[in-house]
Amino acid sequence: xxETELVPYKVVPREDTGxxxxxxxxxxxxxxxxxxxGSLFSAYILLRVGSFSWPxxxxxxxxxxxxxxxxxxxxxxxxxxxxxxxxxxDDIVKYKKFMWLxxxxxxxxxxxxxxxxxxxxxxxxxxxxxxxxxxxxxLTGLHALHIIGGIAVNIYYAGPGMYLRTQDKQWFIxxxxxxxxxxxxxxxxxxxxxxxxxxx
Amino acid sequence: MDQKxxxxxxKRDINIYFTIIALTALILGIHHLxxxxxxxxxxxxVAITEAVILGYFFMHLMTKKKTIHFVLLLTVVVFxxxxxxxxxxxxxxxxxPSEFTQY
Numbered sequence: 083x084x085e086t087e088l089v090p091y092k093v094v095p096r097e098d099t100g101x102x103x104x105x106x107x108x109x110x111x112x113x114x115x116x117x118x119x120g121s122l123f124s125a126y127i128l129l130r131v132g133s134f135s136w137p138x139x140x141x142x143x144x145x146x147x148x149x150x151x152x153x154x155x156x157x158x159x160x161x162x163x164x165x166x167x168x169x170x171x172d173d174i175v176k177y178k179k180f181m182w183l184x185x186x187x188x189x190x191x192x193x194x195x196x197x198x199x200x201x202x203x204x205x206x207x208x209x210x211x212x213x214x215x216x217x218x219x220x221l222t223g224l225h226a227l228h229i230i231g232g233i234a235v236n237i238y239y240a241g242p243g244m245y246l247r248t249q250d251k252q253w254f255i256x257x258x259x260x261x262x263x264x265x266x267x268x269x270x271x272x273x274x275x276x277x278x279x280x281x282x
Numbered sequence: 283m284d285q286k287x288x289x290x291x292x293k294r295d296i297n298i299y300f301t302i303i304a305l306t307a308l309i310l311g312i313h314h315l316x317x318x319x320x321x322x323x324x325x326x327x328v329a330i331t332e333a334v335i336l337g338y339f340f341m342h343l344m345t346k347k348k349t350i351h352f353v354l355l356l357t358v359v360v361f362x363x364x365x366x367x368x369x370x371x372x373x374x375x376x377x378x379p380s381e382f383t384q385y
Contacts, residue, residue, distance in 0.1 A: 099347060099349040100347035100348070100349060101347055101349060101350070106349065106350075109349075109350045109353050109354070110353060113353050113354065113356075113357040116354075116357050116358075116361060117357060117360070117361060120361040120364075120365070121364070123365075124361075124364065124365045124368070127365070128368055140313065145310070145313075149306065149310055152306050153303060153306070156299060156302055156303060156306070157299075159299075159336070159340055160295055160296070160299045160340075163295055163340060164292075164295075167288065167291065167292070171288065263341055266336060266337070266340045266341045267341070269336060269340075270333045270336050270337060273306075273329055273332050273333055273336070274329055274333065276306075276309075276329075277309055277325050277326065277328075277329035278326075278329075281309060281310070281312075281313040281325055282322050282325060282326075
């Protein structure tokens with residue numbers, strides 16, 4: 083008996099949901115992620131609304147680096163789409179090229195984030211310094227952890243995980259699509275982080 | 283035929299990419315103008331537009347099944363309820379200055 087028969091709907095969509103398992107699963111996961119980041123954004127809004135005074139956030143943060151990081155993450159998103167399209171077209175060389183571009187840009191994003199953190203620490207700005215900085219480090223730190231997780235998954239699918247393709251091509255394409263959905267979500271979160279923390 | 287649709291998809295993705303970049307530039311422009319409360323509202327609106335475009339095209343929400351739309355709608359409703367419930371309290375509870383958060 084083949085493995086695909088043991089675990090149904092890995093490749094073929096279910097009749098009731100119209101989705102294969104992993105896609106339904108990742109959307110439920112993303113819904114929980116929305117709640118996670120949503121709760122922290124709520125905390126930010128409530129603390130800001132409830133504060134007697136609030137700092138000019140852009141004075142604390144490096145807006146040009148934040149903007150550059152937005153472009154970097156958006157670029158990595160489009161590279162991911164190109165990687166997935168190349169994989170569907172069976173162009174593995176192109177797929178790998180774009181996946182490593184995604185990974186490189188994600189690492190670049192983290193490097194710039196590291197530079198920002200270094201600037202804060204060298205100015206003795208820590209999470210304990212103020213409520214705003216506590217929220218800033220919490221939100222951007224959690225986001226950076228998500229980026230690191232994404233990088234790990236992307237490295238796996240661009241490198242050692244490629245053997246999965248030999249087992250079932252369509253299943254592998256679906257796995258990469260699911261990883262892509264996560265990656266785009268991380269991008270969406272950054273759009274809100276950049277707008278609320280750097281510019282409002 | 284497949285090659286053609288691939289190319290048109292590629293063009294569409296590139297257009298969306300530059301649209302989102304342009305919207306990011308727009309957000310920076312609004313921030314630079316220092317419009318106060320209106321500026322905050324505009325920045326939030328443009329950010330939401332960016333997220334919707336990204337979700338709609340890059341995350342294929344335009345072609346997704348009703349199940350996903352239902353999951354997302356439910357999430358948004360629960361999130362907004364949880365957000366505005368305490369916000370209501372914060373906005374309408376009388377407080378002395380010492381009860382405000384010190385940043």
